Amino acid sequence: MIRYFSNTTDSFICNRIKSVFEKTEQRFEAKRMPLDLSSELEKLEAEPLGCVLTSRDAFERSVKFKIKLIIGFFFVLVPLLVFGTASYLTDINITFAVYATLLVAYLVSSRIETLARRYVQTRRTAFA
Numbered sequence: 001m002i003r004y005f006s007n008t009t010d011s012f013i014c015n016r017i018k019s020v021f022e023k024t025e026q027r028f029e030a031k032r033m034p035l036d037l038s039s040e041l042e043k044l045e046a047e048p049l050g051c052v053l054t055s056r057d058a059f060e061r062s063v064k065f066k067i068k069l070i071i072g073f074f075f076v077l078v079p080l081l082v083f084g085t086a087s088y089l090t091d092i093n094i095t096f097a098v099y100a101t102l103l104v105a106y107l108v109s110s111r112i113e114t115l116a117r118r119y120v121q122t123r124r125t126a127f128a
Contacts, residue, residue, distance in 0.1 A: 012074075016070050021063060040060055042124070048120065049067065049113050071105065075109075083101055
């Protein structure tokens, strides 16, 4: 059961990461903005979930922001609502929901960082 949940989550995350990169690349190509994809991928491989505000490149900032939105919505907001509802229905203290959500967000963010690095490495080898 845990393996199935892990595989399903990994598949979902991989598809979202791939979608984020593809849509951002298409947007940059459509607007004819300058894009050095190999250097951008190199920067993203070094720190896929780094600070969005300090990045100078629009591509890097856009990709990181979209990945953080995915984490925030699917792996913070949704679990908080689920755990909050469960704690309300079972009369457990609401701190359970907060701690459980923090645990889920931490585990998923480390997994997303690993999968983003792996995707960037795959893209760089295909690009080169």
